[in-house]
Amino acid sequence: MKAEILVIGALGNVGCEVVKELQAKGISVRAADLFPEKINERFGAGVEAVGFDFAKPETYQAAFHGIKKMFLLRPPQITDIQKMMVPALEAAKAAGVIHIVFLSLIGIESNTVVPHYKVELWLRASGLSYTFLRASFFMQNLNTVHRAEIRDLDIIEVPVGSAKTSFLDTRDIGAVAAVALTETGHENQAYDLTGSEALDYYQVAEQFSEVLGRKITYTNPSPIKFFIRLVQRGTKIIFAVIQTWLYNNTRKGMADTVTGEVKRLLGRDPIKLKQYIEDYKLNWKKD
Numbered sequence: 653m654k655a656e657i658l659v660i661g662a663l664g665n666v667g668c669e670v671v672k673e674l675q676a677k678g679i680s681v682r683a684a685d686l687f688p689e690k691i692n693e694r695f696g697a698g699v700e701a702v703g704f705d706f707a708k709p710e711t712y713q714a715a716f717h718g719i720k721k722m723f724l725l726r727p728p729q730i731t732d733i734q735k736m737m738v739p740a741l742e743a744a745k746a747a748g749v750i751h752i753v754f755l756s757l758i759g760i761e762s763n764t765v766v767p768h769y770k771v772e773l774w775l776r777a778s779g780l781s782y783t784f785l786r787a788s789f790f791m792q793n794l795n796t797v798h799r800a801e802i803r804d805l806d807i808i809e810v811p812v813g814s815a816k817t818s819f820l821d822t823r824d825i826g827a828v829a830a831v832a833l834t835e836t837g838h839e840n841q842a843y844d845l846t847g848s849e850a851l852d853y854y855q856v857a858e859q860f861s862e863v864l865g866r867k868i869t870y871t872n873p874s875p876i877k878f879f880i881r882l883v884q885r886g887t888k889i890i891f892a893v894i895q896t897w898l899y900n901n902t903r904k905g906m907a908d909t910v911t912g913e914v915k916r917l918l919g920r921d922p923i924k925l926k927q928y929i930e931d932y933k934l935n936w937k938k939d
């Protein structure tokens with residue numbers, strides 16, 4: 653059957669989990685990303701692979717044709733929503749898309765400077781139905797952004813003092829997105845998605861040490877030291893500023909909210925950090 657559900661960013665952290673969840677439910681899915689040739693490699697031939705780039709209007713037709721519902725995210729590189737995302741959203745609407753499940757940020761109501769806020773505003777005014785998945789900090793940042801420092805230096809370098817974070821596994825976001833894309837009752841809803849526990853980075857390092865069988869230390873640098881370290885390692889200044897700013901919010905205690913939304917929506921507990929470290933431990937194996 654031709655797919656009526658489209659997943660944008662299908663090769664990314666969250667998009668790939670959305671595709672896997674839909675596949676597991678036996679639902680036809682079209683998966684879109686910058687490099688379509690990698691999509692069937694990742695998910696097998698059963699998934700419709702399509703090249704899609706927000707910056708290239710010529711890719712919109714193939715992506716949106718015949719689609720009713722879509723999973724949308726804002727790729728981290730995109731900051732100008734009006735210029736870079738709205739044309740694609742308008743094309744999706746014109747092509748017949750009726751419902752959009754958008755990956756947003758927890759706390760966005762009081763954080764209106766982030767680009768996601770503009771996407772939410774556009775969707776609210778669009779006449780389309782929407783579900784906002786307002787996610788807390790991903791566990792998977794620890795095997796992407798922080799992978800090398802944990803694997804090679806046995807440290808976790810985050811400038812947040814002893815503030816806590818309600819880490820969320822992207823596999824849980826994928827599962828919630830699949831529910832919102834395939835069941836009714838999620839129209840025009842916003843869900844604050846978090847894990848089931850808020851942990852400080854001393855506890856995170858302890859759990860890493862237990863599972864990996866070697867000592868992992870939380871270094872707790874000051875924000876300025878963290879920023880300088882990022883730039884020294886080659887991070888572009890703008891991204892170093894954004895990362896330091898995001899962690900500053902965590903440092904101020906703004907990332908520790910725990911909600912019961914994942915359990916309510918999935919009927920099971922969210923994945924715990926310990927389980928995540930077990931499942932991903934090869935990522936931090938020394939060569």
Ligand SMILES: NC(=O)c1ccc[n+]([C@@H]2O[C@H](COP(=O)([O-])OP(=O)(O)OC[C@H]3O[C@@H](n4cnc5c(N)ncnc54)[C@H](OP(=O)(O)O)[C@@H]3O)[C@@H](O)[C@H]2O)c1
Binds near residue numbers: 755756758787
């Ligand atoms: N990290 C967190 O803790 C956290 C928490 C809450 C919400 N969020 C939000 O989650 C979103 C990121 O999700 P993610 O981690 O799944 O992202 P991701 O892993 O970076 O995936 C984004 C995908 O989109 C692709 N892409 C990049 N530019 C594109 C373009 N112009 N057109 C179409 N596709 C493009 C990327 O390809 P390439 O990889 O080839 O560039 C990638 O495959 C962000 O909006 C972020 O703010 C993050």
